[in-house]
Amino acid sequence: MTIDRAVLYLLAMPLVAPFRTSFGEERVRHALLVALEGDGRTGWGECVAGSGPWYSGETVETARHVLLDFALPLLRGTEIGHPREIPGLLAPIRGHPMAKAALEAALWDLHAQGEGKPLASLLGGTRDRVPAGVSVGIQPDIPTLLARVGNYVAEGYRRVKLKIEPGWDLEPVAALRERFPDLPLSVDANAAYSPRDAGHLQGLDRFGLLMVEQPLAYDDLLGHARLAEELATPICLDESISSPHRAWEALELGACRIINVKQGRVGGLSAALEIHELARERGVPIWCGGMLETGVGRALNVALASLPGFTLPHDISATDRYYHEDIAQPPFRLEDGFIPVPRGPGLGVEVDLGRLHRYAVGMWSWHT
Numbered sequence: 001m002t003i004d005r006a007v008l009y010l011l012a013m014p015l016v017a018p019f020r021t022s023f024g025e026e027r028v029r030h031a032l033l034v035a036l037e038g039d040g041r042t043g044w045g046e047c048v049a050g051s052g053p054w055y056s057g058e059t060v061e062t063a064r065h066v067l068l069d070f071a072l073p074l075l076r077g078t079e080i081g082h083p084r085e086i087p088g089l090l091a092p093i094r095g096h097p098m099a100k101a102a103l104e105a106a107l108w109d110l111h112a113q114g115e116g117k118p119l120a121s122l123l124g125g126t127r128d129r130v131p132a133g134v135s136v137g138i139q140p141d142i143p144t145l146l147a148r149v150g151n152y153v154a155e156g157y158r159r160v161k162l163k164i165e166p167g168w169d170l171e172p173v174a175a176l177r178e179r180f181p182d183l184p185l186s187v188d189a190n191a192a193y194s195p196r197d198a199g200h201l202q203g204l205d206r207f208g209l210l211m212v213e214q215p216l217a218y219d220d221l222l223g224h225a226r227l228a229e230e231l232a233t234p235i236c237l238d239e240s241i242s243s244p245h246r247a248w249e250a251l252e253l254g255a256c257r258i259i260n261v262k263q264g265r266v267g268g269l270s271a272a273l274e275i276h277e278l279a280r281e282r283g284v285p286i287w288c289g290g291m292l293e294t295g296v297g298r299a300l301n302v303a304l305a306s307l308p309g310f311t312l313p314h315d316i317s318a319t320d321r322y323y324h325e326d327i328a329q330p331p332f333r334l335e336d337g338f339i340p341v342p343r344g345p346g347l348g349v350e351v352d353l354g355r356l357h358r359y360a361v362g363m364w365s366w367h368t
């Protein structure tokens, strides 16, 4: 494969409902899409960076800058045999994992289309559907929370993850547990607590949660290892796992028992596959996280989640949980609490160019 042209699209996609986490509220998801043209085909990748540097240091604007001014020029005129070569080719760029991952993703789509195979089978996927969980933002009050979760449960979601922060933790979890005694339930703090909160977090132990996700700061592996000794609830790390090496360190330290895998956060699909291997060798359960992706990013997540080491329900929900109208077709739908893995070549979804242009608030073209 050689890349002839790249087009970057910045989309502003209105969410069906505001999504609030401990780091802020989002009403419109800004998504940076990468379209790579080569060998007469177009491959699509979605950058999972957000509009501000809250979840990670990257933003859609830093990603656009790094892609156009540094990453794409590194690939100029290069014959790429396989998308696994991308991390090596982009290695001169320090950091910016989400920007790099978007480029690698588009190359995987191009490669899979060229082979005429679904991305899932090229990655080594073994499932034809993946269990769907739903991530529930911080709600204005407990009745609203119970109503919202009640709807998701009725739709068939197999696990509910509640966003928590100081002031919105033990009470909403107790209310959910009381209303839904057998529901697989987890919580995600997005780094909102400090090591001094260990005693308070022990209050979560009586609710039989699957896990508590990222209670402490993104760069505090040792703090998580110490907290793990105080908690019965397993710790899952998200923000802290920025690479396969960091995953290894976290497991060696005992900082987590479960890993939330997001290919964007770890620098691409190749890195995500390495973490999958590591987790399998060690018998560590992993699952696929989400970043409110459009159907382009979700198609890739579904493909990744079809690998055998992904053993827990994912933050992969149906399209209508995020958007009234998605730029990718067909929408992802829940079937008995699962999302079917697309069967078509590449990502297995089509980008609707009319919708793409309707939601685009910026567009940049790059030529070799």
Ligand code: OSB
Pocket: 055, 134, 135, 188, 190, 238, 289, 290, 291, 292, 293, 315, 316, 317
């Ligand atoms: O921490 O997992 C997170 C969304 C944006 C940023 C961080 C996170 C999330 C989610 C959404 O929880 C999960 C989804 O896409 O369904």
Ligand code: MG
Pocket: 188, 190, 213, 214, 238, 239, 260, 289
């Ligand atoms: Mg998280």
